[in-house]
Structures are given as C-alpha cells and as structure tokens.
Amino acid sequence: MDLDAFRWLLTDDGRRLLDRATGLDPRSLSDAESLRRTAAPEHVAAALTQVELRRRAVAKLGEDAARMYFTPDGLEQATRAPVAAHRAARLRASGLRTVVDLGCGIGGDLVALARAGLTVAGVDLDPVRVEVARANLAALGLGGAVGVADATEVDTTAFDVAYADPARRSARGRVFDVDGWTPPWPFVLDLLTRDACVKLAPGLPHEVVPDGVEAEWVSDRREVKEAVLWSGRLATTARRATVIGDGGLATLTDEDLPAAGSLREADGLPAYVLEPDGAVIRAGLVQAVAALADGHLLDPHIAYVGAPASVATPFARCYRVVEELPYREKPLRAALRERGVGRLTIKKRGVQVVPEELRRRLALRGTAEATLVMTRVAGKGVALLVEPPA
Known part of the structure; x- marks a missing residue:
C-alpha cells in the first residue's frame, strides 16, 4: 500500500x-x-x-x-479481538501499567491494551503499518504513541512490560525456523529475561521454552490461535491452556494435573469419550481433563479421554459411546449401511486414517447422520459410534 x-x-x-x-x-x-x-x-x-x-x-x-484501517499482511497477522482482549486483561490484572509493542503492525494489540486502561507505545519498521496503527488508535478514540523504529534497537527499560509478536511470514509464506522470524529467536530469548509477553505460533515446542517462563496456549471458538510466553513477574505457572468461547473464558494449568498413578484405570470401552480442546492438547494437559472427568486416557499417547458419565466442560467436547463398530473397512461399511448412515463425521487420532478418503471409499447413501471416532484403546484400533449426550 x-x-x-x-x-x-x-x-x-x-x-x-x-x-x-x-x-x-x-x-x-x-x-x-x-x-x-x-x-x-x-x-x-x-x-x-x-x-x-x-x-x-x-x-x-x-x-x-x-x-479501522488495514494492510493485507497486517490483517493476516492481527490477533482476534477476544484473544487480544484476554491478553490485555491479564496484563492489566498484573498491576503493571505501561507496555511497549515491539513490532506493532496495524495496531490491533495496541487497541486491546489501550482499551484495558494501559499506557501504550508501539514501534514498527514499516512506515505504512505505523501510519495505519496510529490511524486505528485515533479512529477508536484511544491514546497511544506509535513510531518507526527497529524493535531490536529500542530501549524498553522505561516500560513495565515489553510485548512482541514476531513476524512469522515472508514473501515465500510461513516461516517455521525461529531464526527466520522478525525479530529473530535470540531477540525473543533476551526479551524474556525481563517482564515480557511474546505471542508465538501454537506449534511452539515445549523444549524451547526457557526455564521460569510460562507458556500459555489460547484457543478461540475451538481454534488454537497462539502460544504466548510470559516472563518475569507475569509468569505464574509453567504451562497453561486458556479456552475462549461463547460462555466466557476458562483456564487449566499444570497445577491441575493429577498425581502420578491417580487416574482411574481403563475397564473396557468407556461410556463417554471426551475430545480435549486443542489448547489443552498443545499445553500437555489432557490428563487434567481426565482427572476433571474422573476418567482415563484411552491410550497413553493419544488425546482422547474415557469417562464413566457425561461431563460438561469448556475444555473438551463430550460424546456418548453408542456402540463399537468393526474397525476394518469392509465390515465397517456394512455396519454403517445397515444403520442407514449417509452423512458421516469421522474423528481420528493415533491411527493411519484419512477421513476424507475413507468417507469416499465407504460410499454411504443412507439418510441418517452419525459421528465415528477412530482411535486406539490399549494399542488396538477401534471404531466407536458416538453422539452428543442428551
């Protein structure tokens, strides 16, 4: 532009x-x-x-x-409003009051931070994005200063919190190598030695998170949107999953994990299956959902939980197990046709199944609609016909 x-x-x-x-x-x-x-x-x-x-x-x-005003790449990188509002509210609750956004883009996070009552300033290398960010604050009646600067050269000591959202795209598309981000990973690590908040991609490996830094995975309407690293006084636990939905916001941490060996033992097929939210899975907190449901893992390496009763929780979708169907394709097709199934949702974890290809090969023509969970239980492939609880 x-x-x-x-x-x-x-x-x-x-x-x-x-x-x-x-x-x-x-x-x-x-x-x-x-x-x-x-x-x-x-x-x-x-x-x-x-x-x-x-x-x-x-x-x-x-x-x-x-x-508001936008650039195409600025809109692509902008945070969803509910997610930005959550992050801003958490910063506000910390008691810290001034924030510098290092690489502010079009100012989406500046807007959320200013609305939360924080004093904000933003910098970006691109003069167009700076002008757009400044215009957005003005258009929404919010205060804040924005200027052109290299984030890696900004002295952040005058601010309570340094916030960064490294650009993870180039002209060739998404960049997965942390050293190819702008600013790069060494800059992020240096930033995390102070009170800081860094937004990253949800695929962030646990092993790269520095000691003493909290990693929070956030989902909005069941889509995992980001991982956020909190350091210094902002870190309150090691791992956190935050789920934002129509009912508000809920959070799990590693402190909610059950003691080793305390989960219920598996005893045949469960009456209910829980499908944990993606943020819970990314945060490695599936066992916390199992404890919440008084349940167990269907398999130690798969993110499905078996439960003895229906559980209403923001951290997982709950399904009643109607019956077990044959796992092999030919008898599975016969069983589904016998039940008049024509529209089939296939959920799978831990098995070599491509839902779209399997659905095409099954060639179902009935009028009924069904959901099939294909996974492993104690290392064995199973196919479970499930439905939402009454």
Whole structure:
C-alpha cells in the first residue's frame, strides 16, 4: 500500500471517498469506474482496498473493523479481538501499567491494551503499518504513541512490560525456523529475561521454552490461535491452556494435573469419550481433563479421554459411546449401511486414517447422520459410534 495514498484517505476528502466506496463491490470494474470520475486512480484503489480488508476483518475484529484501517499482511497477522482482549486483561490484572509493542503492525494489540486502561507505545519498521496503527488508535478514540523504529534497537527499560509478536511470514509464506522470524529467536530469548509477553505460533515446542517462563496456549471458538510466553513477574505457572468461547473464558494449568498413578484405570470401552480442546492438547494437559472427568486416557499417547458419565466442560467436547463398530473397512461399511448412515463425521487420532478418503471409499447413501471416532484403546484400533449426550 502506498503511504501517500493512505495518508490521503485520512483527509476529509479521503474519508468521503471511503464512505462512498463502502457500499460498493471492490471487485466490480463498473463500481471502481464510478469512483474514478471524482478521485485519482491511486486514491480509488486505496479506498477499495480498505473496503475489502474491512469486510475480511469482521471475523477477527468484530464491529471495530468498520472503523479501522488495514494492510493485507497486517490483517493476516492481527490477533482476534477476544484473544487480544484476554491478553490485555491479564496484563492489566498484573498491576503493571505501561507496555511497549515491539513490532506493532496495524495496531490491533495496541487497541486491546489501550482499551484495558494501559499506557501504550508501539514501534514498527514499516512506515505504512505505523501510519495505519496510529490511524486505528485515533479512529477508536484511544491514546497511544506509535513510531518507526527497529524493535531490536529500542530501549524498553522505561516500560513495565515489553510485548512482541514476531513476524512469522515472508514473501515465500510461513516461516517455521525461529531464526527466520522478525525479530529473530535470540531477540525473543533476551526479551524474556525481563517482564515480557511474546505471542508465538501454537506449534511452539515445549523444549524451547526457557526455564521460569510460562507458556500459555489460547484457543478461540475451538481454534488454537497462539502460544504466548510470559516472563518475569507475569509468569505464574509453567504451562497453561486458556479456552475462549461463547460462555466466557476458562483456564487449566499444570497445577491441575493429577498425581502420578491417580487416574482411574481403563475397564473396557468407556461410556463417554471426551475430545480435549486443542489448547489443552498443545499445553500437555489432557490428563487434567481426565482427572476433571474422573476418567482415563484411552491410550497413553493419544488425546482422547474415557469417562464413566457425561461431563460438561469448556475444555473438551463430550460424546456418548453408542456402540463399537468393526474397525476394518469392509465390515465397517456394512455396519454403517445397515444403520442407514449417509452423512458421516469421522474423528481420528493415533491411527493411519484419512477421513476424507475413507468417507469416499465407504460410499454411504443412507439418510441418517452419525459421528465415528477412530482411535486406539490399549494399542488396538477401534471404531466407536458416538453422539452428543442428551
């Protein structure tokens, strides 16, 4: 995005053009042509880009999206509003009050932090993203300072907390090597020697987390969105799973894990199967869900929990086991056809099954809908017909 064109959008004429463009189709040539009668092509392109990005941003940022500004890569990296709000609330509850965002992008986290009552400042290497972040704070009536700077050269000592969200994408796509992040992993490790909060990808390996640093995995509406490292006074445990949903927020930590050998012993097929939330799995807290359900692991290496009774918990989906079906494909097909199943959801863990391919080979034609869990119990492959509890 051109910096001058974006700055023009913030003028009175630019805002009027953006208002006119809001009701149009950004992909329509005729709509674009109608705008070009009164504005320069580069200004029309900038306005239509914002219209499209605002539409896409609603899923992440809700009603704020209609007033905010974006760049394509900035929107891609922006945190979902409920997740950012959780992080900001946790920082607010810590008693610390000033935060510097090192690599603030379009300012999504600055918005959440400022709304939580924190004093915020942000830096970014890209002048366009800095201008967008500044505009977003202003558009939402929030305070905060934003400037162009290299995050690795900023003196953070004047702030209570340093926050960073290293860029994990390049022109070639997602970057999995930590040394290819911007800022790179050594910078993150140095930052974690003080009171800091660092947002990372949810696939973060446990073994790279430094001693004394808390690792929190966060899911929103059952999608694992991020891993967050908390250091210094912000670290309160070793591992945490936080689940955000329609019912609010719930959290498990390693302190909720049962004592070794205290879980219920498996005794045949369970009456219910629990499918832990992805954040719980990433955090290595499946056994905490088993303890919560007075249950057991179906297999020591698989994230399914067997339970003797129905359990309502934000940390897992619960299913009643209707019956065990044949695990082998041919008799499984016969059993499902006998039950009139035509629409089949296949859930699998710990077995070599590709649900889409298996569903195609089963070639079911019935009218009933069913859910099948394919996994291992005590090392043996099983197929369980399940349903939500009554």
